[in-house]
Amino acid sequence: MFKTTIRCTFFIILSLWCLIPSHSAHAAEKWVNILAFFGTSVPEAKVSLDAIEKSYAQNGEAYITAYTSDIIRKKLEKQGQKILSVNAALNKASAMGFKNVRVQSFHVGAAEEFYQLQRMILKNIHSNPKRFTHVLLGYPLMSSGQDLYEVRDVLLQNLAANRKENEAVVFMGHGNHHGPGDIMLYALGKALQEKDDLIYVASVEGSNTFAKVLQNLKAKNIKKVWLQPFMIVAGDHARNDMAGPEPDSWLSQLQAAGIEGSVHMLGLGQMQGIQNIFLRHTKDAYDDMAKSKKSD
Ligand code: CO
DSSP: OHHHHHHHHHHHHHHHHHHSOOHHHHHHHSEEEEEEEOOOOOGGGGHHHHHHHHHHHHTTOOEEEEEOOHHHHHHHHHTTOOOBOHHHHHHHHHHTTOOEEEEEEOSSSSSHHHHHHHHHHHHHHHHSTTSOSEEEEEOOSSOSHHHHHHHHHHHHHTSOTTOOTTSEEEEEEOOOSSSTHHHHHHHHHHHHHHHOTTEEEEESSSSSOHHHHHHHHHHTTOOEEEEEEOSSSOOHIIIIIITSSSTTSHHHHHHHTTOEEEEOOOOGGGOHHHHHHHHHHHHTOOEEGGGGGTTO
């Protein structure tokens, strides 16, 4: 009788013990997202990143924010703002007990910055083998034909509300002198023109130059042009290279050509349709970088 009571008490305690959620065991089964932004040091541009974070929170997704740009992180640190690198964010996820991580790239396309992100993740995994069970990488904004046309449609819904039919629109992408980024911007320009032949895409760097577009605008005798960033944030490039007072900014170049320029300062991250494409990429992520170790 006495023995049974002890045994019962023991089992009750054991069962209760099992019910107490152990923090790390709980976290180990769960997934955390690392939101890998290029980053921005322009305070007004941060609204785009805040809006993206909010969309993840509203979808019940746990996340850690990281900036891939060393220059921007260093600049912010001098101002007393500490932002994690992707490497530091992976370390933090592990320290919190997470074994399953999704890293979402917030780049426009798989170009220079995206490949750097891939290398950073692989380096972290290879330096800390067996730390994570899964490390999935969510692809950038424009990674498939479906993405291309979805992005095109989101842009068409987010033009300046008072743009008139005979007024042109020029989107400012980033572009690269190396790598495949220019091809995506070129494809986007073509996709937009299928719907509206007064919408153009040009870029700060690379082969899709503003000079080419300007020539076209002059040939078509366009009187007014809307400038809009095609970047996750409406940051430094948008505010200076596109809309700044310097004589080589796009706005100044338009004015010099006798064309009226207006600015629609809106980051891609502020558009709900763009947030939804990223959320879809995160949910559909299948590129498991933790598994790449085994096939080496
Ligand atoms: Co740049």
